[in-house]
Amino acid sequence: MSWICTDINVNEIEETGRGFYLNDTEYVCIPVAGEYHVYINACPHFGSRLEWMPNYFLDGKRQYIQCSRHEALFEKHTGLCIQGPCEKESLSKVAAEVRAGVLWIKLDD
Template identity: 50%
Template sequence: MPEYVNTEIPVSRISETGMGFRHEGKEYFSVHFDQELRVYENRCPHFGVRLEWMPDQFLDSSRMNILCSRHSAQFDIKTGLCHQGPCVGDSLLPVQHQVHNQQLWIKV
C-alpha cells in the first residue's frame, strides 16, 4: 500500500526556481506556485529526459512555466500540462505530497 515517505528536504531549501531530488532511484522536482508546493516526476513526457537545464533550474525566465531543457516545451506549474512544444496536451506526472515539520514528504 502506498505511503508517504520523508524526503528529508526542508521546504525552506526549495528555491524559487525549484529543486530536484531523487528517491529510490526515481527523479523528482518541486516548485513553488502561489505559495504552495507542486511536486512532479522529473521526466519529460516527450523525450523521457530530466527537465532542468542546470541544477535546480526548472522554470522559464518569467518563472510562470516549467521548461524542458531538451526542446523548450512549456508546462503549466499548477497542472503540469504542456501548452507549448512538441508534447502539447501531455502532462508531467504529479506526485502527491505533504509538508510535516517543515519537511517534504511524498507518496510512493
C-alpha cells in the same frame, strides 16, 4: 500507497525548483503560492530531464516549467504542457505535503 519523507526543508526550495532522488527516481519540486508541486523529472516527449542547470526548472520569466531539450512549457500547478512537442500531455504528478516544514511525497507501494 505510502508517504515518504524527502528530508528536504521547504525553506530550502528555491523559486526555480528543487530536484531530488528518492528510491532510484528523480523528482522535481516546484513551489507555487505557498504550495509545493512534485513531478517525476522527465518530459513526456522523450523522457528528458527538465532542468537547464541544477535546480533551475523554470523558463526565463519563471512562469512555467520548461524542458531543457525542446523548450516545452508546462503549467507549474498542474504539469500540463501548454506549448511544445508534447502539448496537452502532462508531467507525472506525485502527491506531496509539508509536515513540520519538511516535504513528504506519496509513492505507490
